[in-house]
Amino acid sequence: MSEQLTRPWEKQRDKLNKLELLKLERDGLEIIEKIKQVARQGYTAFSEDDLTFFKWAGIYEQRPKGNGLFMMRVRIPSGVLSSEQARTLAAISRDYGRDLVDVTTRQAVQFHWLCTECLPDVFDRLESVGLFSYQACGDVPRTIVGNPLAGIDPHELIDTRPIVEELERHFLLNPEYSNLPRKYKTSISANIYNTGHAEINDLAFTPASKEIDGEEVIGFHVWVGGGLSAKPYLARQLDLFVRPEEVVKVASGVTRIFRDYGYREKRHHARLKFLVADWGAEKFLAKLLELIGPMPGRGTDRTVGWNAGYFTGVHKQKQPGLNYVGLLLPVGRMTADDLDELARLADQYGNGELRTCNSQNILIPNVPDEKLDALLAEPLLSKLTPFPRTFIGHAVSCTGIEYCNLAIVETKARMLSIAHWLDENVELDTPIRLHINGCPNSCGQQQIADIGLQGAKVKTENGMIDAFDIHVGGSLGPDAAFNKRLKGRVPAERVAPVIAHLIEYYKANREPKEKFHQFVRRVGHDALQNQLDQILATTA
């Protein structure tokens, strides 16, 4: 707390935005206690400033603002969820959230339709099973994303669950970190296929090894300053090797740098990426070592590729005789009954655990060989299938206009219809990842998609219609790069056939085993632009 009292940024109040001044007056986390005390009196019991701090409790006002209904996000660090926790989430959704449960692109769970009066009860129910919405939004460390296969993964160097748990305990409700300049996203994964999406987090730990005193030590490399939103940046790697037991020390140092040196003048220029861009990786590292003491330099990167979180199907675990079964949640949405049933299946066929994925899907781990057939015959699996068709199996969507105040267009239903159309009309042997955003804020992470869609509204003779900008060629991992926009806004009704045309062009001209993003980079953006121009020149 002593460091909180000195607060270096306080010295230059004229360089602080309005919210920063408010954040000096009150600790964002105090809103949690106030909600517990006052929410039963209803929405009007809260001031406008209170409502601003609701984010620190993981709550946003649902669209339209002002009617006392909320979206709540729940932290699921590394996606690890027990059946008891799943049942609690299902019950909250059933009692207060109109039966909806959404899984997000950061493995969290979201409810909609929560009323003001129910919030204390929801907090209590979550706390009783060790779940928290606290710090799921706001200028604080958000939930830690990680390897959804941690502990069962044949492709992980070490089990990252204890590290994630330790850092989660360190970050959660810690007043040292309750006033950061902006949101702060962390990723920890030891999977060699970058399941933690390292490059788009403010702070990321990726698998590495280093020979120290003649012995090979497994640990992590550290990346800082990544993030999407309207101005996407890929994180930069520091010249640092971190042993597993030092992750919390390093995370704490990076977070304190962000807290004390991060920018607080303009909200759109406050994420860690702006400080990293100004300082560069070397200066950032020097400051970090000043805070945490000397550390060994970088070792060997062990990341060899990228799996964007797609684990549908039946797969062998590293434990002989055990399997995990990845299920499709179409665009991340399920009902309370689905989640209850998933909890039952996890108890009956697995070890009572579920894992959420940043592809907005879910998996049941620890299923013994002899129970697989019976699990695959369960009725729920004909709805949440482990064997989805290609496009629906690789489709990600943000919340969109249904509940989001900033959305320009509807997204989830749109993505479902696009993916289903493509599955009916396009044969494809290499998955193509489709992402959709309802506005430039990029909760749907469209910049990392093979084909990303960003919504706009276009005025036509027949009124306003939804339309989309198409972006092509994004990926993370060893060849990480964001996708790029093709010029020409496509009316929503034409998006699926336009994508089909681009895919046929890819199929006809690709090299053996070439993925879509690799193809785009080889043939060049202009080649894809030509294709789009040709299609748009024809009438629908």
Added chain:
Amino acid sequence: MFLYKLEVITESAGSYVAVVIGESDEKAFAYAESQLNREYLVPPKIHEISLVEKKYLQKGKGYIIETASL
């Protein structure tokens, strides 16, 4: 109330970004067209007008618009 950003492509007078305050998406289109028309004696025909972003109307909110030259 929102601060809207719209992109306007005209048939004969180039492309514009319009920034308007409005209470709904529909109104934002109307305000953008009206602002554009004020710039001309004979308003250009609009080829395409799209709403691409909206922000809550608050002090300090705005958009940075890239231009080829100033």
